[in-house]
Amino acid sequence: MGTDLVEVAEMRATMSRQPRFAAHAFTQDERAYCELFADPAERYAVRFAAKEAVLKALGVGLTGSVLTEIEVRREPAGPPSLHLTGRAAELARAGGIRSWLITLTHTRHLAHAFVAGTGD
Numbered sequence: 527m528g529t530d531l532v533e534v535a536e537m538r539a540t541m542s543r544q545p546r547f548a549a550h551a552f553t554q555d556e557r558a559y560c561e562l563f564a565d566p567a568e569r570y571a572v573r574f575a576a577k578e579a580v581l582k583a584l585g586v587g588l589t590g591s592v593l594t595e596i597e598v599r600r601e602p603a604g605p606p607s608l609h610l611t612g613r614a615a616e617l618a619r620a621g622g623i624r625s626w627l628i629t630l631t632h633t634r635h636l637a638h639a640f641v642a643g644t645g646d
Contacts, residue, residue, distance in 0.1 A: 528582030529640045530575040534632065537574060538567035551577070551593040559600055571637035572630045573598045579641045580608065580626070584617045591617065598628070606630050608641065618643060 541547055548557055560569035577596045584590060591614040599607045608626040610618055623643030630639050
């Protein structure tokens with residue numbers, strides 16, 4: 527299991543100061559989804575929280591995997607889901623994780639993610 531909380535204002539400031547941050551931390555599909563909204567910082571913040579929560583669940587820090595190897599997917603009428611590739615997927619397999627449960631919530635100020643990896 528892993529959880530993380532991100533301040534939306536900090537995400538907004540980071541993205542303003544570092545224009546390449548979004549491409550470094552989020553997949554093209556994540557960026558496209560977030561940019562659909564008037565304030566994309568809320569969606570970016572909750573996705574970043576999810577990525578950190580996954581890394582905590584895997585028992586590694588931010589250097590344990592490339593952030594774009596952890597993708598938060600969102601179907602139009604469905605719940606969010608996680609898709610891991612590369613080193614993140616390898617770490618999950620090595621830990622016996624075969625699927626993920628994820629819940630996301632955010633306000634104008636805070637974004638929270640909770641994830642749980644499940645085995646066979």
